[in-house]
Amino acid sequence: MSRLPDLVRDSQLDTQVRPEYTRHLYVETDPTSGQRAIEKKEYWKREKRIGSGGIGIVWLEKCFRGKRNAELRAVKQFPRPAKTRDLVRELEALAKFSHPKYVRCFVQSFGWYEDEDDLYIAMEYLPLGDLNNYLKAAGPVPELEVQQVVFQLLEGLSNILICSLPPQNWWVKLADFGISKRVEDCTTGPSTKKGTAGFVPPEFHGFTPSGEDTASDPPFSADIWALGEITFRMLTKSVTFQSSYDLFQFTEGRQTFPIASLEEKRVSMPAIEFVRACMRPSAGDRLTAPEAMAYEWMSAFVARSPIPHSVVSFGYSIIAIAIYFFSLTFDQR
Known part of the structure; x- marks a missing residue:
């Protein structure tokens, strides 16, 4: 992908996508123990398909190890676009409006990641749907x-x-x-x-x-x-x-x-x-x-x-x- 805005780049998740699960790697600080950088891993398993659009699919996923933000999330999956302009705009808007002061109006994003074929956006899951x-x-x-x-x-x-x-x-x-x-x-x-x-x-x-x-x-x-x-x-x-x-x-x-x-x-x-x-x-x-x-x-x-x-x-x-x-x-x- 071409040069990304800082806001988009900072919201990308360090991820390994496997058929049986998705793993995210985070580096965090632990003030309690005095450690400056601690690696933490989070594992997600796909539960079911909950939506689809013109080119994408939305999955419900459940965290089965290392829960960090929520137990359930919605993940939007879609093929890599030939042109990245709209994609970057979407990622930038998601990052921008995931700030706590916007949470009342906009679905929160937990970040985005990619594999060889597709892009994924992890988002807040609202159980009553659309x-x-x-x-x-x-x-x-x-x-x-x-x-x-x-x-x-x-x-x-x-x-x-x-x-x-x-x-x-x-x-x-x-x-x-x-x-x-x-x-x-x-x-x-x-x-x-x-x-x-x-x-x-x-x-x-x-x-x-x-x-x-x-x-x-x-x-x-x-x-x-x-x-x-x-x-x-x-x-x-x-x-x-x-x-x-x-x-x-x-x-x-x-x-x-x-x-x-x-x-x-x-x-x-x-x-x-x-x-x-x-x-x-x-x-x-x-x-x-x-x-x-x-x-x-x-x-x-x-x-x-x-x-x-x-x-x-x-x-x-x-x-x-x-x-x-x-x-x-x-x-x-």
Whole structure:
């Protein structure tokens, strides 16, 4: 692999991959014994496959000797890419957002390693899996709980941490940073041209109102569209647009936004307006993450917290990651 950023290089694990187990070697200091450097070994055994994507597989692994961080972990395995740009970006984002101050919003990485054919990323394991699979199995989610999830997604997208929140049943974390981007790296243009079918905006299908030029689309507008789709599906357990043709008709102004499913579930008007504002046909007309956080439906949720909020901006923005359900993990308390 070509020259790596220091953050990525420092997160690489000294590893031996064998068919029956994976072994990591760590060098640590032991202040109790006064030893400056002690070698410690950690052994992991693959338990089962828990997910897959376009080119990768996610495994559940269990530590059977020398436990250091956790007894269980998720390991993403994928072939070595011909180009390392996206890989380095993913590894750098994982290392960055594994810092304790980001742990509320992002899945923690324990490091990465490689063998002759593949690359592996060891990550925090959340036993309830990803949000997409949960929604397939469950019915529509109560609106208050949807607000909790959407708020946490916006928290991750805008990197604004609200220190005091109402009691919550959901804890959502973003993961899979293969197409992430720092906000200072992005000026204009779509956040990514990648995404999962059903969650990508009309411009990714080549549908634009009156032939708009997508080169001037605001950054991260695709993520806001996907956020609207997630919100719609959680509230209704149905997709927003039944076909690409319906999406095209909506983009061209020949079909109104399909609010009937939301109304049938007695979703509040502020929630309906929030979804519509996230899924406007023109990318430039959609909410930004800060605007979405301040929108009536979200601000009403935040206002229910009895304790004043302390807001901290981290200066980074993560786009398109698990919003596209590559790996949107969660824990429901």
